[in-house]
Amino acid sequence: MADAILEHSSLCYPNEACGLLAGDAGGLRMVYCLTNADNSPTRFTIEPDEHFGALRHAERSGWELIGAFHSHVHGPAFPSPVDLAEAAEPEWLWIVAGPVDGSTELRAYRIADGVATERELVLGDQEPVV
Numbered sequence: 001m002a003d004a005i006l007e008h009s010s011l012c013y014p015n016e017a018c019g020l021l022a023g024d025a026g027g028l029r030m031v032y033c034l035t036n037a038d039n040s041p042t043r044f045t046i047e048p049d050e051h052f053g054a055l056r057h058a059e060r061s062g063w064e065l066i067g068a069f070h071s072h073v074h075g076p077a078f079p080s081p082v083d084l085a086e087a088a089e090p091e092w093l094w095i096v097a098g099p100v101d102g103s104t105e106l107r108a109y110r111i112a113d114g115v116a117t118e119r120e121l122v123l124g125d126q127e128p129v130v
């Protein structure tokens, strides 16, 4: 799953990559590598039809959407001020990959009330849906 995020981040370079995470009580089950509708190097919006498709697929599989990931092209694997302001789901896991043009790290956070708290990142080895 980490490889899927890193590969998607490289493919989308020089723009930000994004996607969704699905899981259940057992943890993270699936990474959906999706389209950044903003086509931007500094921000992302998950393409709405793909967001809905991922939600449908997760529900059919008995999972829930539990988070999202995106890449930072030049910046560190830490939520930007925009990320903090726009993270609408306090229960979600927010994975940030960055910097894509350097030695990319993956870090995970909960973001509530504009404050990021780092979480341990545990990724399985299941095949991603691209």
Ligand SMILES: [Zn+2]
Residues within 6 Å of the ligand: 070, 071, 072, 079, 080, 083, 096
């Ligand atoms: Zn960001």
